[in-house]
Amino acid sequence: MDAQLKKGILEPLVLALIGGGETYGYELSERISAIIGISETALYPVLKRLEAQACLETRTVEYRGRLRKYYALTEQGRESLANHVRELVELEKVIAVVTRGGGKNADGN
Amino acid sequence: MPMGINGFFAAAREGLANLGAEQVKEALSYYEEFAAEALEAGKTEAEVLERLGKVEDLIANLRSDASISRAETAPGPGTLTRAAHGGFRRLAGAAGRASIVSAAALPYLLAMALYVLAFVCLLGAFASVAAGILAFLDVSPAFPASKVGAAGIGIIGVSVFGLLAAGLRFSADALARLTLGLMRKGLGKGGPAVPAPKSRRRGRGKALAIAAGGAFILGLALVVFSGIGTRYFSIWDSIRPADIATRSGEWSLSAIDSIELSTLNSDIVVMESSDHPGTVRAIYEEPDWMRGSFAIGGGRFVFREVSNGRLPFLRLAAAHRGTTAIRLEVPVGWKPGRIEAASVGGSVDLGPLGGGK
Numbered sequence: 001m002d003a004q005l006k007k008g009i010l011e012p013l014v015l016a017l018i019g020g021g022e023t024y025g026y027e028l029s030e031r032i033s034a035i036i037g038i039s040e041t042a043l044y045p046v047l048k049r050l051e052a053q054a055c056l057e058t059r060t061v062e063y064r065g066r067l068r069k070y071y072a073l074t075e076q077g078r079e080s081l082a083n084h085v086r087e088l089v090e091l092e093k094v095i096a097v098v099t100r101g102g103g104k105n106a107d108g109n
Numbered sequence: 110m111p112m113g114i115n116g117f118f119a120a121a122r123e124g125l126a127n128l129g130a131e132q133v134k135e136a137l138s139y140y141e142e143f144a145a146e147a148l149e150a151g152k153t154e155a156e157v158l159e160r161l162g163k164v165e166d167l168i169a170n171l172r173s174d175a176s177i178s179r180a181e182t183a184p185g186p187g188t189l190t191r192a193a194h195g196g197f198r199r200l201a202g203a204a205g206r207a208s209i210v211s212a213a214a215l216p217y218l219l220a221m222a223l224y225v226l227a228f229v230c231l232l233g234a235f236a237s238v239a240a241g242i243l244a245f246l247d248v249s250p251a252f253p254a255s256k257v258g259a260a261g262i263g264i265i266g267v268s269v270f271g272l273l274a275a276g277l278r279f280s281a282d283a284l285a286r287l288t289l290g291l292m293r294k295g296l297g298k299g300g301p302a303v304p305a306p307k308s309r310r311r312g313r314g315k316a317l318a319i320a321a322g323g324a325f326i327l328g329l330a331l332v333v334f335s336g337i338g339t340r341y342f343s344i345w346d347s348i349r350p351a352d353i354a355t356r357s358g359e360w361s362l363s364a365i366d367s368i369e370l371s372t373l374n375s376d377i378v379v380m381e382s383s384d385h386p387g388t389v390r391a392i393y394e395e396p397d398w399m400r401g402s403f404a405i406g407g408g409r410f411v412f413r414e415v416s417n418g419r420l421p422f423l424r425l426a427a428a429h430r431g432t433t434a435i436r437l438e439v440p441v442g443w444k445p446g447r448i449e450a451a452s453v454g455g456s457v458d459l460g461p462l463g464g465g466k
Contacts, residue, residue: 024146033160041166
């Protein structure tokens with residue numbers, strides 16, 4: 001996938017996955033890389049930005065002798081996710097046309 | 110064999126050694142947590158390293174982030190340059206970000222230009238201090254009021270240049286923040302731009318503006334009430350001074366072989382007259398900031414107009430034409446052996462004694 005497109009899609013993806021329930025860095029990373037291939041250096045800045053925007057709240061828990069940071073969605077994060085969803089629904093229409101090939105008679109694959 | 114995970118973090122730590130500790134710690138602890146979890150979940154070192162990416166990229170990005178944050182908290186030409194160095198390189202590397210590069214380049218260049226101008230104005234403020242001191246020294250002790258006025262010149266200069274420097278710096282800082290904000294947007298980096306420590310800075314800026322305004326008014330008052338302001342204005346606007354002392358004299362032709370006339374900005378006029386055969390007559394209008402003196406000896410008739418020490422930098426101001434004159438009346442047909450006449454700002458008309466200058 002194009003790097004720019006990936007960047008744009010990463011934020012709603014992170015919000016949605018965390019919105020599904022509190023999670024921690026590695027788990028989140030695994031779930032994302034199952035969907036799109038990204039490196040850790042791309043994910044960390046997104047988490048940091050969302051945290052700075054107060055979309056995420058974090059708590060650090062000791063786990064097997066080291067620290068594990070959990071991320072959860074805030075009210076603001078939920079709002080942001082809702083905005084992303086609206087945008088993506090619009091995008092869906094575009095995708096539908098593009099994948100059908102754009103022709104009037106194209107009925108999809 | 111490429112470096113292991115421990116080597117990766119050792120290299121990262123080394124590369125980031127001189128950065129802000131908190132930011133580095135936070136970022137590295139995230140990556141370390143990730144690596145530990147991944148290994149625990151059964152991934153191989155190679156797999157983990159692949160996910161971590163190149164350590165050079167990690168270092169470069171964190172460094173650049175840190176320099177952007179630093180420039181945001183303490184904007185200035187140095188921090189902005191460092192932030193821009195890494196920031197623009199990363200933006201240029203990111204495909205499709207050309208528009209952001211060009212959008213950020215304009216405020217960046219403007220900010221740097223304003224920083225330079227602010228620096229020039231700061232130099233101007235220092236130069237004004239020097240000018241004030243020189244002006245003070247240039248005034249004769251016989252005119253204490255003018256000494257005060259000379260100090261006023263320095264104060265005006267300092268306040269004007271100081272305020273300009275502060276205003277330009279303030280604008281440059283605002284542009285720097287704009288640049289950094291655009292850069293962050295382009296890089297998709299964390300959060301809102303760090304809000305400037307407004308309350309203190311603004312308070313300081315306001316206090317500075319009030320102080321500079323006050324100093325300007327004080328300086329202006331000193332210049333005006335000491336009288337040097339109006340005198341300068343007379344010279345500049347070619348207004349005939351109110352206080353003119355007329356000096357005149359008559360000298361026998363037999364004692365005069367050569368004539369030397371020099372003025373600051375009084376006009377030099379030589380004319381023929383049949384009223385007083387056998388003598389040269391001179392009439393000089395002397396403003397109260399100059400002194401004109403006649404001297405005769407050894408066949409030389411000499412007139413010199415110099416500053417009497419009331420106006421600082423009179424030689425500079427004198428380049429502007431004045432409204433007073435030294436007039437020399439000579440008998441019809443008479444010529445001295447030699448005549449020399451020069452004025453800094455006034456006109457020279459030698460009439461019958463030469464073609465003028």
